[in-house]
Each structure stands twice: as C-alpha cells, then as structure tokens.
Amino acid sequence: MAPIISATQQLPLVSHAFSYSKPTRAGFSLLQPHILHSNKALFYSRSNFRPLKAILNSPSLPKVAGDAKEKEDALTLREICLGHVPEHVLRRVAEVGYVVPTDVQKQALPVLFSGSDCILHAQTGSGKTLAYLLLIFSVMNTQRSAVQALIVVPTRELGIQVTKVARMLAAMPTENGAEQKSCTVMALLDGGMLRRHKSWLKAEPPTIVVATIGSLCQMLEKHLLKLESMQVLVIDEVDFMFNSSKQVSSLRKLLTSYSSCNSRQTVFASASIPQHNRFLYDCIQQKWTKRDVVHVHVNPIEPMPTRLQHKFVICSKKQRHQTLLSLMLSDTPKSGIIFVGEQSEKSKKAGNAPPTIDLVDFLKTSSWGCSEILLLEEDMNFNSRAASLSEVRQGGGYLLVATDIAARGVDLPEITHIYNFDLPRTAVDYLHRAGRTGRKPFSDEKCYVTNIIMPEERFVLQRYENELMFNCEELFLQS
Numbered sequence: 001m002a003p004i005i006s007a008t009q010q011l012p013l014v015s016h017a018f019s020y021s022k023p024t025r026a027g028f029s030l031l032q033p034h035i036l037h038s039n040k041a042l043f044y045s046r047s048n049f050r051p052l053k054a055i056l057n058s059p060s061l062p063k064v065a066g067d068a069k070e071k072e073d074a075l076t077l078r079e080i081c082l083g084h085v086p087e088h089v090l091r092r093v094a095e096v097g098y099v100v101p102t103d104v105q106k107q108a109l110p111v112l113f114s115g116s117d118c119i120l121h122a123q124t125g126s127g128k129t130l131a132y133l134l135l136i137f138s139v140m141n142t143q144r145s146a147v148q149a150l151i152v153v154p155t156r157e158l159g160i161q162v163t164k165v166a167r168m169l170a171a172m173p174t175e176n177g178a179e180q181k182s183c184t185v186m187a188l189l190d191g192g193m194l195r196r197h198k199s200w201l202k203a204e205p206p207t208i209v210v211a212t213i214g215s216l217c218q219m220l221e222k223h224l225l226k227l228e229s230m231q232v233l234v235i236d237e238v239d240f241m242f243n244s245s246k247q248v249s250s251l252r253k254l255l256t257s258y259s260s261c262n263s264r265q266t267v268f269a270s271a272s273i274p275q276h277n278r279f280l281y282d283c284i285q286q287k288w289t290k291r292d293v294v295h296v297h298v299n300p301i302e303p304m305p306t307r308l309q310h311k312f313v314i315c316s317k318k319q320r321h322q323t324l325l326s327l328m329l330s331d332t333p334k335s336g337i338i339f340v341g342e343q344s345e346k347s348k349k350a351g352n353a354p355p356t357i358d359l360v361d362f363l364k365t366s367s368w369g370c371s372e373i374l375l376l377e378e379d380m381n382f383n384s385r386a387a388s389l390s391e392v393r394q395g396g397g398y399l400l401v402a403t404d405i406a407a408r409g410v411d412l413p414e415i416t417h418i419y420n421f422d423l424p425r426t427a428v429d430y431l432h433r434a435g436r437t438g439r440k441p442f443s444d445e446k447c448y449v450t451n452i453i454m455p456e457e458r459f460v461l462q463r464y465e466n467e468l469m470f471n472c473e474e475l476f477l478q479s
C-alpha cells in the first residue's frame with residue numbers, strides 16, 4: 001500500500017519525521033522534501049496512524065527553538081503569501097480586513113504553495129475558501145486565455161458565494177481608480193443561463209470556473225469547456241459530494257476521466273470527512289489525487305467550534321411551534337436560521353403544505369415581529385432561492401427558515417442563533433447546521449444552537465454530543 005503523508009496543526013514544531021512502519025525507498029523520498037520544506041513533524045503509516053499521535057504529543061519530542069515557532073505563528077497572511085500571490089490580490093486581501101491568517105490558512109498555505117495535493121479538513125467557518133482561492137491566484141497566468149482553475153461546489157447558493165469572493169479578490173484597480181479584472185470568474189451553476197455561458201466559453205474561456213457538477217458535466221460532454229490547461233481542481237464540501245447519489249458518479253468521472261491527477265493540483269475541502277484514513281487511502285488508490293497527498297487536519301479533537309453554546313428543550317410534537325416562538329421571544333435573535341426537515345414523499349403525495357411553509361405562516365401570524373422572515377428550500381425555483389439569499393446578505397435583522405440546503409458552506413457572519421426545529425438526520429448534518437453561526441474568525445462573541453426535541457429524540461441528540469464532543473444544556477421554559 002502506498003504511504004500516506006500527513007501534517008497536523010496540533011503538533012509541536014519539530015525537526016524530526018517519524019515512520020510508523022518501515023518506509024519503502026519511494027516512501028522515504030516522498031517524505032524527505034516535506035521535512036525540508038515544512039520543518040514540521042510528518043508521519044506516515046501503512047494503515048492507521050493513531051498510535052503515532054501519542055508519540056507526537058509527548059513532551060519528550062525534540063523541539064526547534066521556541067522563538068522560531070513564535071516567529072512562524074506571528075506571520076501575517078501577506079507574509080505567508082509573499083512571492084506566491086500577486087501583489088494586487090494581496091492588497092485586496094488586506095483591504096477586506098484579512099490580515100491575520102486563521103489556523104487552517106497558516107497550516108495549509110505552505111503545503112498548497114509547495115504544489116502538493118491537499119485535503120483541507122478544518123472546522124466550519126475556519127477560512128478554507130480563502131486558503132484555496134489564494135492557491136489559485138498563486139498559479140494563475142492572466143496572459144493565458146484558458147480555464148486554469150475549477151472549483152466544484154454542491155449547491156448553487158455556495159457557488160454564488162465562492163464566485164463573489166473570487167471576483168472580489170481578482171478585482172484590480174487601475175490608476176484612475178476604476179476597476180478592471182485581472183482574471184475572469186465564471187459561475188457555471190444549476191439554474192443559470194447556460195446559453196449565455198456557451199457563448200462566453202466560445203468567445204473567451206474564463207480563468208476560473210466555479211461550478212455545480214450537473215452544469216459542469218453538460219458543458220464537458222458538449223466539449224464546450226476544456227480542462228487541458230486546468231492547474232488546480234478544488235472540490236468543496238467533498239464528503240457531501242461523494243455521499244450524494246445524484247453527484248457521485250459525475251464527480252468520479254471528473255476526477256479520473258475528464259482530467260488526470262498527474263496534470264493538476266487537487267484540493268478537497270470540508271469540515272467533516274468521516275473515516276478520513278479510508279478517504280485518504282481511496283484518494284490514492286482511485287487516483288483522485290497524487291500519492292503524496294497531504295491531509296491538513298486542523299484541531300482534530302474539536303470538530304465543533306468551541307464558541308457555540310448548545311441547548312435543548314423537550315416538548316411534545318404539538319407544542320413545537322409554540323415552544324419555538326417562546327424561545328425566540330426570550331432570545332430575541334437579530335439574525336438566525338431555523339432548520340426544518342424535508343417534507344416526506346408521503347406528505348407530498350397527500351397534498352400537504354411543506355413544513356417550512358407551515359412554519360413561515362405560523363411565525364408571520366404570531367407575535368413574532370422583530371425581523372423579516374425568509375424561506376430557503378430545494379423546491380423553490382432558483383430565482384426565489386437567489387432572491388432569499390441576496391435579501392439575507394443585505395444585512396439587517398432576518399430569520400431564515402430553511403432545509404439542509406442552507407447547511408453547507410453558506411457564510412452569513414451576522415447569524416448568532418440556530419434553531420433545529422427538526423433534529424438533523426446525522427451528526428455530520430448537525431455539525432454543518434451549527435456551523436452556520438460563529439463565523440467570525442477571532443471573535444469571541446457567543447453564538448447559540450437550540451434544539452427542539454421530543455422526549456424520544458433525547459438519545460439521538462446525546463449520540464451527536466458524543467460523536468462531535470460537545471455538551472448540550474437542557475432548558476426549561478416557564479409556562
């Protein structure tokens with residue numbers, strides 16, 4: 001089996017590399033450059049590297065001088081990127097207020113700039129998007145008219161968001177103050193005007209494409225989009241994409257048939273990669289990445305951001321609407337998301353209104369009057385979905401009633417409260433829903449996740465608490 005090389009943040013800075021099993025000659029030569037370049041502890045194993053963590057965390061580990069580590073920790077984002085990312089992008093980064101790198105940026109950027117394939121595995125809201133976009137800007141040649149980077153996302157909503165950040169970073173002010181683009185960013189997303197995109201692709205290919213897999217494959221199958229010049233391929237929310245029966249086969253095709261891992265740098269990103277050792281193994285075996293792929297796993301023992309406070313209220317099914325209202329009247333959230341489960345096929349066939357609409361109607365006719373109530377769910381048409389999110393992004397107070405479509409990647413930094421009106425189906429879904437709040441790096445403002453559960457659901461929530469290692473406090477509402 002091929003060696004797996006991995007770097008982790010939790011390690012003290014060391015000058016030694018460990019081999020859990022005897023390295024092959026090829027394995028050792030893969031390991032060596034990493035030692036030289038990162039000066040961090042790197043280790044690899046044939047199967048499972050867990051026992052190594054104990055060794056690596058042991059105080060007897062040889063440490064490089066403390067001030068070298070302090071210096072490395074104190075580097076600004078600009079200093080990390082200098083010599084890799086064009087000056088005009090670095091200026092934009094600073095103008096937006098990104099000065100101090102987040103942990104994932106600190107750890108991942110040197111790996112990404114070294115050209116390694118990478119799995120970015122870090123908490124929700126930790127700044128993975130900026131990390132992979134900076135890599136893209138570091139390899140971009142604006143003189144070439146070809147698609148050089150492709151970012152694949154699971155939803156249109158996330159695609160719009162990533163495109164916006166990429167365009168914001170790409171904008172280049174000219175001398176008289178008017179902006180011109182240094183590179184073009186195309187959003188090739190389900191529900192978009194594919195006819196317009198076809199003409200654009202024929203006239204002049206964009207430098208960066210942000211795409212959902214359905215629209216992307218349509219363009220690839222018609223040979224309207226070519227990936228021969230693609231240098232970076234990013235798959236965001238990678239675990240979700242591999243788990244989605246609608247997306248997985250196209251994704252596999254993209255990774256192996258439409259392009260080859262040898263001719264591109266591949267980056268996978270997510271806050272949750274269940275069974276990540278197995279995933280790393282598959283990446284190499286299936287040739288989704290090169291053999292020396294680096295797993296940047298930030299804060300592996302704390303998958304849930306610590307800023308979040310979790311609570312639960314037990315009530316009967318009939319009392320849930322009223323319980324939610326009482327909670328909101330006492331919390332008075334300025335902005336929040338209420339997550340509701342998807343409507344069952346049986347309920348659809350019976351002609352019932354979706355539970356999201358029921359809830360919006362209830363809130364609109366109730367004594368809740370503090371903020372605007374918006375809706376986001378799969379069954380809405382794409383224009384209404386876009387309208388909901390753009391209203392939300394204009395700021396001000398709002399409550400978004402949403403299904404899990406809003407649970408992945410959507411970045412609304414002003415949200416302070418999440419309500420699970422229905423419990424999510426899995427711990428991973430819980431993690432991503434909860435992660436829609438607490439999204440301002442370096443802030444210690446408290447954010448809240450409140451679960452409205454029925455007595456028989458307490459054990460499910462307990463299971464999520466154990467799996468994600470957080471504590472949920474019971475609330476008792478006064479009647």
Ligand SMILES: Nc1ncnc2c1ncn2[C@@H]1O[C@H](COP(=O)(O)OP(=O)(O)OP(=O)(O)O)[C@@H](O)[C@H]1O
Nearest residue numbers: 098100101102124125126127128129130271409411
């Ligand atoms: N260095 C930085 N300094 C300040 N803010 C930052 C920095 N990097 C990113 N951010 C902000 O942090 C927020 C979260 O970033 P981002 O959306 O990339 O998180 P993520 O890791 O992709 O989360 P998720 O897993 O939920 O998709 C964004 O509002 C972004 O603007």
